[in-house]
Amino acid sequence: MSRYRSFALYWLLLILGSTPAMAADPFASAGNSSNLLQADQQFLPVEQAYQLSVRLDGGKALLEWNIAPGYYLYKDNFAVQARGMDGVVIPTRIHAGKGREIYDDYYGKNLEVFYDSTLVSVDFLQPPPPAITLSVTSQGCADAGLCYPPHTQYFTADLAAGAVAPTAAPSPAAGTASSVSAGSVTASAPGLLTLLGFAILGGLILNLMPCVFPVLSIKVMSLTTAHAHRHRVATHGLAYGAGVVLSFVAIAVLLLILRRAGEAVGWGFQLQSPGFVTALAYLFFLMALGFGGQLPLLINPGRLGGSAARGNGLGASFLTGVLATVVASPCSAPFMGTALGVALTLPPALTLVVFAALGFGMALPFLVLTALPGLLRRLPRPGPWMETFRQLLAFPLYATVLWLLWVLGRQTDIDRVLAAAFGLLLVALAAWLACRSRHAPGRVVAAALLVAGLGLPLAQPAGAPAERPWEPYSAARLEALRNAGAPVFVNLTADWCITCLANERMALSSELFRTTLKQRGIHYLKGDWTRYDPEITALLSAHGRSGVPLYLYFPPGEPARILPQLLTETIVLSALNAPPGVAPTTGGIR
Structure with missing residues (x-):
């Protein structure tokens, strides 16, 4: 019994690890201890990040957003729909002001966005009735990396009284095709069957994804050694299928609980957590080491299916199904997104059915193989090729690790990626x-290295990055500040310069350094020479240097003071606090 209890515990831990419950909540508020999810980086709830107020003025509706610092709204993603109380749509036209143009990583192009606040006016293209309902849709992102899905808010407007009040989203009209209630399931059965078909097809395609295919392949390969026990192979197929289906149902249950609690979660939402992405990269890396034969003591892929050949170990087959679901969490497939998107809007019972259908589709190839002995006979005979094939399967897993590190870099910064690597x-x-x-x-040394490797990403500071105290260097900016009589500190650096990075960590990132800049009104210019920049090259040459680092302090009305190449906080503060006309004693290598 203890063995089966350990199986159950392991299954529960894997399920929790694959769902948003273990992921950081991008919408958790720093002061809200009641949130179910905790984030590596605290993001505001969408209606707190973008506070919308609506008023009527001269036959128009004016929509005003107050936008939290560090957040912005897309200009082109506003949408407004006006309806009379009878449901008739009133045509509208919206006018938004000039926004700020930025390069948006989410869309991969330059877009106009609004920071701080914006006012949008809505014209009614035909006379509206005295009372209308407005649905207002907007979409925004945080500078720190999170992009919210489009968000719709609803308001009732009394044009006669000039009053506007927020209201709940209107429920679908009774008897329409979009309503799915307990009494209308029979009427909408064709649509439900189509949805289940999409879910099964999406689950089938999931098996071809690089994150799932190696696990399924090893499980199928184990059947080639199980010809003497075909009467038990079908049982192992059912155990594997049960592991997959129950895992998907467990994920659905947790998603429903979180959505009921007000969390905006869905399939793959956990990948918005840098902590979860890092953990998943480690899991895939460990699996790849196991498939490649470098980690036989901790992860032996042969055990994923070897128990079927021995005729026992149904728990192992069940756990293989759970593992397949866990590694499928970063993947999506055609038809799958449609099925899950609609499923999460259905009543809970139907949502569970759709998720179970997705799991059934994913388990279906293995179920068919184990149920039909004729197909088993067509599998290749065991031989040395299996070891070669198993090692080859490690490379799709390594590719998945690279993709997850790329995702981590898009969410955070290169420092977090480097720590994970x-x-x-x-x-x-x-x-x-x-x-x-x-x-x-x-x-013992190996165990210490393993603990250090697993703990290294945790050493990175969590939370939003502090406001940077510097501005990008340009010759024009330096000249303007010098002409205005302002003191200027210049740091010429590059990402590939180890000395530069060490100096920034040791001497130029402390709170005392930042405070000194503010108190003395010193402007901090940073020139990044990671890629060639002729202006930075010219400044280096002007001071007899051919490379970075170079640290310059320009007191008002005085020539530049060159600081040593190896900095300490004391050296920097001594240079910044030196009286006018007195060169500080900094020492060090210049």
């Missing part, structure tokens, strides 16, 4: 050392 390197070194060590000291 170094952590994975330490894990690989720990695996190599563990395989070669026959004595306790070597294994």
Whole structure:
């Protein structure tokens, strides 16, 4: 019984790890301890980030958003619909002012956006009735990396009295095709069957994704050694299918609970958490090491299906189905998005049915193979090719790790990606050392490396980045500040310069350095020479340098003071606080 209890516990942990309940909540408020989800980076709820007020003025509706610092709204994503109380749509035209043009990573192009606040006017193209309902849709993002889905708010407007009040979203009209209630399931059965068909088809296609295909392949390969136990193979197929289907149902239950609590979650929503993305990258990396044979002690892919050949271990087959669901969490497939998008708007019972159909579609290939002995006979015979094929399957998993690190970089910054990559390197070194060590000291070192590798991403500071104290360097900006008599500190650096990065961490990132800049009114210009910049090259040459780092302090009305290449906080503060006309004693290598 203890073995089956451990199976159940392992299954529960994997399910929780694959769902948004274990992910950071992008919408958690820093002061809201009642939120079900906790985020690596605290983001505001959408209606708090974008506070909308509506008023009537001269036959128009005026929509005014107050936008929280660090958030913006897309100009082209506003939509307004006006309806009379009889449901008739009143045509409208909206007018938005001039926004700020930025390059938007989410859409991959330049777009106009609004920061701080914006006012949008709505014209009614035909005389509206005395009372109308307005639905107002907008979409925005946070500078820190989160993009909200389009958000719609509803208002009732009494044009005669000039009063506007928020209201709940209107329920679908009774008897329409869009209503799905307990009494209308029979009437909408064709639509439900289509939805279930999409879910099954999406689940089938999931098996071809690089994150799922290796796990399924190893499970299928195990059947080639199970010809003597075909009467038990079908049972293992059912256990695997149960693991997949129940995992999808468990995910659906948690999604419904979170949505009932007001969380805007859906399939793949957990990937908006940098912490979850990092954990998933580690899981895929460990699996890839196991498939490649570098981690046989901790992850042996052969065990994913080997129990079927021995005729026992139904729990292992069940856990393989759970694992397949976990590794499918970052993937989506054609037809799947449509099915799940509609499913989450249905009554809970139907939502569970659609998720179960998705799981059934994903388990279907293995169920068919285990149920039809004729297909099993067509599988290749066991041989050395299986080991080669198993190692080959590690490369799609490595590719998935690279993709997850790219996602992490888009969400955070290059420092978090570098920390995760170094952590994975330490894990690989720990695996190599563990395989070669026959004595306790070597294994202790391997365990320490493994702990360090797993903990390295946790050492990165969480939360939104502090406001940067510098502005980009340009010759024109430096000249303008000098002409205005302002003191200027110039830091010429590059991402590939290790000394530069060390100096920034040790001397130019402290609170005391920031405070000194503010108190003395010193402007901080930073020139990034990661890619060639002729203006930075010219400044380097003017001070006899051919490369970075170069640190310059320009007191008002005085020539530049060159600081050492190796900085400490004391050296920098001594230079910034030196009296006019007195060169500080900084020492060091210039």
